[in-house]
Amino acid sequence: MASNTATPTMAKPMAKDYKSDVVSDWCAGCGDFGIVAAVQGVYAELGIPNHQIISYSGVGCSSKSPHLMHTYGVHTLHGRSIPFSTGTALANPDVKVVVTGGDGDGYGIGAGHFLHAGRRNVNMTYLVYNNEVYGLTKGQASPTLAYGEQPKSLAVPNPNDKVDPLALAVNAGYTFVARSYAYNRTHLMATIKRAMEHRGMAIVDILQPCPTYNNLHTKEWYGEEVEMSGANYPRVYDIEAEGYNGMVQNPADAEEVNRKEIAALTKIRTHEDRVAIGVFWQIEKPTFMDRLTMTNPKLGDTPTYKMVIADADGNPTTDLSATYAEFLTTS
Amino acid sequence: MASNTATPTMAKPMAKDYKSDVVSDWCAGCGDFGIVAAVQGVYAELGIPNHQIISYSGVGCSSKSPHLMHTYGVHTLHGRSIPFSTGTALANPDVKVVVTGGDGDGYGIGAGHFLHAGRRNVNMTYLVYNNEVYGLTKGQASPTLAYGEQPKSLAVPNPNDKVDPLALAVNAGYTFVARSYAYNRTHLMATIKRAMEHRGMAIVDILQPCPTYNNLHTKEWYGEEVEMSGANYPRVYDIEAEGYNGMVQNPADAEEVNRKEIAALTKIRTHEDRVAIGVFWQIEKPTFMDRLTMTNPKLGDTPTYKMVIADADGNPTTDLSATYAEFLTTS
Amino acid sequence: MPTETPIVNHFSWTIGGPQGTGVDSSANLLLRSCAVAGLYCYGKREYHSTIKTGHSYTQVRVSGIPISSHVDPVHLLTTYEKTAAKIHADEVVTGGAIIYDPGVISADDLNCQDGVLKIAVPYDEILDKLAEEMGQPAAKVKIMKNTLAVGATLAMVNFDMAYIEKALSGLFKGRKAKLVPDNMLAIRKGFEYIQAMQMNGSSVVDQFPYKLEAQPDSPAQMIMSGTTAVALGKLKAGCKMQTYYPITPASDESVYLESQQKEYGINVVQCEDEIASVCMAVGAALTGTRSATSTSCPGFGLKAEGIGWAAMNEVPVVIHDYQRGGPSTGLPTRHEQGDLLSAVFISHGNPPRMVVAPSDMNEYFEDTFHAFNYADQYQTPVIVLTDKCIGNNTMTITPFSEEGLKINRGKLATQDELDRLASLKPELKGQFPRFGDSDDGVSMRSVLGQANGIYWNTGDERDAYGHITEDPDNRQVLMNKRLRKMATAIAEIPESQQFQLYGPKDADTTILTWGSTKGPILDAMPQLLSDGFKFNVLVVRLMSPYPVEGVSRILSKAKTKIGFEMNHTHQLAQLTRMETGFSMDHFINKFTGRPISETEAASAIREIMSSTTTSKKEVVLSYGK
């Protein structure tokens, strides 16, 4: 019924081929624009047919992104994009599921789902627009805002510590964990592309200036240089450019996995004045579908969205007689 | 109205003074018995008046613990013990709030609250009975059960990775993070006592055999010896006895904090055949009440439960006239 | 000295003991034995919200004719430890009997009525001897007390041993088959012990009037409980995605489906909570996979937001709520029908919500099947209100009929249709107006991943393509469209799936009921009718959209209306008054957490129908432990 006839692949798709007709309602200067453009650019590079991309999101400024994409869009509930999209990824592994959403959405109200998604390693890409505030509800502190900070939208300084999404993601079992920055288009596109090419649950935490509410960490602030032992360095720096490599070469080698994971956590949790971007951790592990298929081989043969459940006349094709027999008194 | 007249402190309270008349309905041989006895023992050692202890829990076998305690008991909803108890701890900082609950309750459905509690550092003690199953609902996999394991109650092997509560707790901001074992009474009591004496949010993950459903990690399994480089060692070992010290001496020393935190994460995330118990991480930080009081000094003077809101005749004592003036057109 | 003429195939038996000591398996064995003998059975399970220590019991009613409830009198109480004997002794009728272990309780301590036979079975002695005979350690053999108890029971009713053996091999299959011989030995020991037993000079068997006679010509039955019936309905409907979070009594359904994954390919996912469960099912449903989630009361409330979103995005998804005692955690293992109004009005802001309430085991199967059709046809979440009573009880039923069960996927766009539309409007570049208005409120639906079916979902108000719009006129159109589907549904769904009327159509008295409460009323009906109490029974099966017309037609003919359900505020009566304006004159109610028996139903109806209209507004029942 719902077969996915592939449309003839576009000759050479361009970023604009993934733009919908919707005009964004973000504030001028919002970091979100750059992220959406980067995602569209990556789609073009990967050349995925539009209807085979499912753009998921929660609720927030950032979560309006799917409406800007000329792909299927699912703008779900605040904090629930992960369970919704997981359902789709499990039922139709033939599409590419990309989730975008805010830091409040993902690490705040959605924190439980965020953690448990790591335990499953579903094959999808999760892009979090991290602006340290709840944008759409007028700038309250989000879970990534540090203790004691007070952007102009707060009545009192933030009494909560911040979460560390990267460390949590590594501990939770995400198999690709990266950070990028909305205004570093090259790095951002490269990172999103790597995330999408990764087989398993990938997260990219994207630093996103919100000029309307976050007057602490602005585009200018990220663009500054910081002084370290006498010399000046750009605030935002690429760990991989400095030689860090978070990728596990041999996932079967327990020693390597152990060592690399601790290195990743050390890199992530080391507090410094600069802001590190890059891929902190990557490992190949069986995806949730791989695992489910082991105990349910039919899933491996036919994804559920393709399973035939009725004949042309609407007669159910599931034959329960063998099962009925177990309950029949005459058996 | 709700003043806390202290009852004359018992001469020398005994563990039995903290036992209620309720007969436990746990299965024979359940690890929960030992944990409750340990908690009662610690109460006796600390000599806290019964009515000044609030025993909180979620829902599950373990979460029935408060009914066994001769203290105030609040058996809340599945997964929600932390927000409920936080409300109490904030409104009445004069009582001792102790939360007990299951691994499914705390790290499963409650995972979001579990994380966010770390960001607040509320002054309370959280004891998680970790049996790797959902006991009360007949033994399904809980979030601490490892991938591929299949206790007898599971129809298929567990397709999910497990969470690592200790690592999550450190990352989330818990200021006291420990593990103990239900059948090591000495270590368990000492650890609970240290957790209760800690000022801030303390968590103790307690390994708890569930003989009814978890036939993999039984009392016997924990009691076994494991071979390491030729010699035999007890499976469960105390990291502190081996010289590890997770306590930050000077919380103001960023370098020490950094170093100790990475050491703690390294200790926690190092995968080994043995099972480590002990205090992995401890640091003194301002509690949530400390922080709230900075912007709301009245809270520091009088906890909310003691604030007078009406006179003897029921007339509200809150005088709004100054505030009204801001809205009055004649002002 | 046989004192009475035998009472054949009318038997009520209780077995009790601590949870986890084999009460369930004894009851299952007895029930299955009787069922294979062509008898009709109903097994009521009562257990505490604990794992091993609470007192649990099962009451099995056996009958020569089909039944769907228990009765209050117990004819035979079988126990093998002290507590059950203490708790249930007073429920046994005069002329009945108690089997007890004299090693743990003395006959004098059995607090029973006069004229109850007290039958001492020295379990330990018998099993010690058996162990010796088998050459096995006593400890291993002694765990078969419960099996021995079944043998003793069946001797009392003169049951034919052949059926027991057949039942036992039905229960222990495959790897477990090797357990059959040992168990048969224990059963025989119990059977023979009773057969040989004399009391006051005559055989105890002769002194016990209740007997079971095989009815080999009875049509085949299924032995079924509600969670399984629902699971089978899902499989038949082609449900391929089931999400859940463990909760009593709902998770039995999911655990059963887990065991069927290999066979039927359904993907069963245990989620981190109930919020994730409903969202994940909806996410799967958006791909065209028939998807469902099952839960119980507290978990159901957590699904409110997801259900609202599904209604707003017109996603077909099926949600079962197994009602248990509320509010809050309530009585997690006990029965109540307390969720009707919170289900019908779940989630804010007038979403279209369909609510179905099956009232017997066969309807558990059928309505589950129908629910997937409704969900597809009306593109909206369908809630199925089940309950602990049918969900956990085990009974013989007519095998499920698959007659006329057709799968209707509603307005699901084929690839050809989408391609054709796309070729007409290439400027749309494959976008599809999924939420376009339509006369019946239902639009054509593409699924995620389909070429030329691109659209957007959102919790916000949307335009035809699914993009957010706050335009007031569009808003009005879409609110009307979504709720118009409810009118379409009530017009299209066959009346027999909306409600059912049992009994004489021309009766002046109508009893209004729903769900598992139907069972005892219908069981009580024949006797009441023949005693001159003329009434009919209106069972509402579709709760939302409500069958206003049909129900009004029937209620308008009733001079006296009696609301009969199991929740404190009579929620079906409340809903019926809201929808039709008709009020109930009397109520029969029970909210102790225990289901209603035929005995209670009969006496309550008698009481109400005998009294003058003013005298008795409500009968509140409370029998049962």
Place this chain on the structure above:
Amino acid sequence: MPTETPIVNHFSWTIGGPQGTGVDSSANLLLRSCAVAGLYCYGKREYHSTIKTGHSYTQVRVSGIPISSHVDPVHLLTTYEKTAAKIHADEVVTGGAIIYDPGVISADDLNCQDGVLKIAVPYDEILDKLAEEMGQPAAKVKIMKNTLAVGATLAMVNFDMAYIEKALSGLFKGRKAKLVPDNMLAIRKGFEYIQAMQMNGSSVVDQFPYKLEAQPDSPAQMIMSGTTAVALGKLKAGCKMQTYYPITPASDESVYLESQQKEYGINVVQCEDEIASVCMAVGAALTGTRSATSTSCPGFGLKAEGIGWAAMNEVPVVIHDYQRGGPSTGLPTRHEQGDLLSAVFISHGNPPRMVVAPSDMNEYFEDTFHAFNYADQYQTPVIVLTDKCIGNNTMTITPFSEEGLKINRGKLATQDELDRLASLKPELKGQFPRFGDSDDGVSMRSVLGQANGIYWNTGDERDAYGHITEDPDNRQVLMNKRLRKMATAIAEIPESQQFQLYGPKDADTTILTWGSTKGPILDAMPQLLSDGFKFNVLVVRLMSPYPVEGVSRILSKAKTKIGFEMNHTHQLAQLTRMETGFSMDHFINKFTGRPISETEAASAIREIMSSTTTSKKEVVLSYGK
């Protein structure tokens, strides 16, 4: 050439523009200016669910007499960019005027009715000149377009400048006071520009009939919006714990309370989600602290389980739900009254739920205050249904009356009582039977931490001390006890807090309404009455327990009953039929997400009351952008 006699103190003004460009502050300034001049004002705010880019507008109605709604005709439309001019031009009545910026839109592009004055104000030019005069950069001065626009507006209506200055200093206080002089300069420029302006040979001011005259003798008013009124009600009631999770439009209340923490000591905690919010408030309430949480539709649904637990444990806690357009995310910044039934029936299994629905600004304050008393007196959660219309709109009101506001903490045990009881039964060792049965369903309550008050809470059914029990008899007693409180409440709560009847008591027609819909109806009433449409208005204020007796008394006198509310299925009418059996004959409804105006209310009532009973079942209104 003044064409009309002036229309004094009857003025409807719209100002619009992209969100974040100062529309709100212009509207506030105008409203405040009029209010300090003794005029009555009502400001209706409309904005998109976006931060800066959506089109927003405020319509301010100014009147010589108190009002509580807007009207549809716009007398003056003030714009300073293109979109607002495009969108709203057609709303201006003949004889009205449009102020526009000729730099961005031409007069010909103003799509307005004939006879509307088109008044070009060259903002850039005027402000460039001002910048020069002030010696400041043009960019800095140009952001004051919206202020200049207010000056221009007030010139049109001949307003006395002294009041503007007073209003401005009221708005900009403390650190912001230094902004007053610059803004006054811009206002003066606008004012003077219009004063000097000639068109077709005469002063434009003279050509515009609508004028505002100060009423210095009017009694003092408060300028208030609903979220603030609720916040003040909480402070007065002694609420010391407020939890929340950000959501529109509820969070304005919490953010305001945050700003008041220093002054009043209330602890405002932003939580990780709405589930945590309700649980944390309940945890605080258990200590005796008066506690509350506020949210909107999707967040409200998430609180179901916590509310059920609080009801089961008889915990006083207050939950505000600011209704907005649903279902699901719906229209997050628009108005609707769609949550009534989902609130009244929230959470499974018949918990006692109290639901209060205030219908004007003063009731927002009072009912919030009362809610804490109800919660304490009946020891149960109290839901207060507010809405976006009153919540976000700003209006002048009679200052809150504190007359008779008493704090009633219900059966809260004193330490002395507990000590006395403990000394009578030392064997209890300080345990207290918190959930003991009582005639009115309310038991004495100790709070966590109190000596000799030890008890247990649980979501399960419990005994008097709060320990879990599944005993069926105890269950029945406690179900009865909990729900008996609802009967106690309806018997004790003064009728004026249950419902209110406005208009002639002996009218044959009764309009049934609730919440903010009351405003336009009452505003329309005097004219309708004097035109011969005789009706009264029954406003239900307590939704659960429902005032069955009082409402029935009134409805039984009505020959014609009209349900007038803003949700698709007429939920109050549904609830009223369920509770009383009375049905509405007609409905007036609106569900475009925009509130009802006096104009619409009047015409709908006229239409229904003019038509014969059969002709018009429902009028569905839809005016407004």
